[in-house]
Amino acid sequence: MAFLHGASSTHSGPKSGLKSRSITPYLLLAPGLIWLVTFFIIPILSLASTSTMVRPEGAQVGTYVQELRFQNYVDAFVSNQDQYLRSFVYAGIATLLALAIAYPLAYMIAFKSGKYRNILLVLVVAPFFTSFLLRTIAWTQILGDEGPVISTLKLIPFVDDSIRLTATPFAVVSGLTYNFLPFMTLPLYASLERIDPRTLEAAGDLYANGFTTFRKVTVPLSMPGVVAGTLLTFIPAAGDYVNAALLGNPSTKMIGNVIESRFFAVVDYPTAAALSFTLMATILILVTLYIRKSGTDELV
Amino acid sequence: MPSLNHRAARWFSRNLIRIYAGLAFIYLFIPVAYTFAFSFNDAGKSNLVWQGFTLDNWKNPCGAPQVCQAVANSLQIGILSTTIATVLGTMIAFALGRHKFRGRTSTNLLIFLPMATPEVVLGASLLAMFLNLRINPGFWTIVISHVMFCISFVVVTVKARIASLDPRLEQAAMDLYANERETFRYVTLPLVMPGIAGAALLAFSLSFDDFIITNFNSGVVSTFPKFVYVSAARGIPAQANVIGSAMFFIALIIVIVGQVVSRQRKKS
Numbered sequence: 001m002a003f004l005h006g007a008s009s010t011h012s013g014p015k016s017g018l019k020s021r022s023i024t025p026y027l028l029l030a031p032g033l034i035w036l037v038t039f040f041i042i043p044i045l046s047l048a049s050t051s052t053m054v055r056p057e058g059a060q061v062g063t064y065v066q067e068l069r070f071q072n073y074v075d076a077f078v079s080n081q082d083q084y085l086r087s088f089v090y091a092g093i094a095t096l097l098a099l100a101i102a103y104p105l106a107y108m109i110a111f112k113s114g115k116y117r118n119i120l121l122v123l124v125v126a127p128f129f130t131s132f133l134l135r136t137i138a139w140t141q142i143l144g145d146e147g148p149v150i151s152t153l154k155l156i157p158f159v160d161d162s163i164r165l166t167a168t169p170f171a172v173v174s175g176l177t178y179n180f181l182p183f184m185t186l187p188l189y190a191s192l193e194r195i196d197p198r199t200l201e202a203a204g205d206l207y208a209n210g211f212t213t214f215r216k217v218t219v220p221l222s223m224p225g226v227v228a229g230t231l232l233t234f235i236p237a238a239g240d241y242v243n244a245a246l247l248g249n250p251s252t253k254m255i256g257n258v259i260e261s262r263f264f265a266v267v268d269y270p271t272a273a274a275l276s277f278t279l280m281a282t283i284l285i286l287v288t289l290y291i292r293k294s295g296t297d298e299l300v
Numbered sequence: 301m302p303s304l305n306h307r308a309a310r311w312f313s314r315n316l317i318r319i320y321a322g323l324a325f326i327y328l329f330i331p332v333a334y335t336f337a338f339s340f341n342d343a344g345k346s347n348l349v350w351q352g353f354t355l356d357n358w359k360n361p362c363g364a365p366q367v368c369q370a371v372a373n374s375l376q377i378g379i380l381s382t383t384i385a386t387v388l389g390t391m392i393a394f395a396l397g398r399h400k401f402r403g404r405t406s407t408n409l410l411i412f413l414p415m416a417t418p419e420v421v422l423g424a425s426l427l428a429m430f431l432n433l434r435i436n437p438g439f440w441t442i443v444i445s446h447v448m449f450c451i452s453f454v455v456v457t458v459k460a461r462i463a464s465l466d467p468r469l470e471q472a473a474m475d476l477y478a479n480e481r482e483t484f485r486y487v488t489l490p491l492v493m494p495g496i497a498g499a500a501l502l503a504f505s506l507s508f509d510d511f512i513i514t515n516f517n518s519g520v521v522s523t524f525p526k527f528v529y530v531s532a533a534r535g536i537p538a539q540a541n542v543i544g545s546a547m548f549f550i551a552l553i554i555v556i557v558g559q560v561v562s563r564q565r566k567k568s
Binding site: 022024025026028029031032033035036037039040041042043044046047049050062101102104105107108109112118120122123124125126127128129130131132133134135136137138139141142144146178181231235236238239240241242246256259260263269272273276277279280283284287 | 417431541
């Protein structure tokens, strides 16, 4: 095994925590980084190259040649701007809702759960063990037209009999919120749990009331968790197409749905590639701005 | 003497956050409970409406066509990609956590980027490359893609564990004339092991549950999530609920046993 190669057996050891001047780190890094370059970086470049391709006149479906046609980006964006914008709006709302649900939950586990802390943490992750598709489909049936929620709502007088919950933006946003909730809860918990209770006591000793302590001490100290949690929720939510496909209708389509159908149903690789690339670039720009603004670089 | 109402109000405000958390847990578990309940449905073809209680689905989980083939594929893919990703990711984590080298920033960026890229882009870009190279997607392209997106999560998990180690333990080993190899073998590695095990568990559950990237790079090969998605249109067989519920309980048992073991180790 490569990482057993102690290049020098002298005491260069973990005195500083870090060893220096050897080829060991490069041997350790090489296989994994080669994998990432081959199957992540090169595909992204391949995608960039596909995005400016054109299908020659009369050529077979799925055959494209490189013509550096950047107009593809404009065309792809213009014809899909609604879905594009919708993805970010839905993902943004879902992220805020998840934050509102997860913060008190993480706070309770970190400060008020006593000896049940580990059990509660397991319970946060546990729903993950049932396939997320099965859980999303369960929601389609619970909220569906024949499901328990609708039949209960219909019992209430003044509720319109044609009321629907599935195939609405509400259902898509709820699905996104639900599916990424643990991604929000765990980083929040991790940063709240690290807060020294003595800092909270100190705030109390300085005559801050409960709310002021929370606002001026707890919230700022938990910011790394808020940043990590919102990113881990927003990024997959913006690119998701499963919730929109199962819980939505044609007018709630997100950009992921368009990319998927361009690839498989329409076999229009250049448009799919241009849309993917635009999505990735937008997310990276938003993420960079967000991290700058919130002043945390400790994500990795 | 405060009235009962008053006392109830005070209890409520004091326990508000616990009530809120309780509601959040109910919300988290509603679909899990629904999936579990409908695994006992005497459903026939479409498992949409409750038809009556039966144990048949649990006695014969392979009863629905192709479901067990899909699960078998998912298990093989999960085990293969978890093994590869855990080894590669752990090596990177040790390099980052225990060594000085040039290119640390770019390495961190390369680890972070796949996690900051939406799955649909990861899936589409890999497929674009495979198609450009005239490679037909199938079993191995799924494994390749799963290793790719699992590595970063393994690195982050194991690195956190390495960072939390007390360096004095390794110094003590060296002071007792253990050489670097022995220190690694008998001190560092056992201490990091819980982190590696956790990373492997995470990688396996990510792989087993992945749909979007898999759907792009699977060709005609079916996996369990793909099976569920494809059959969603005409109604999911109750056997899928059996498998989903069984996975839930198996994973829960593994996690709880892991917690109990680590607690007993701490005591002794």
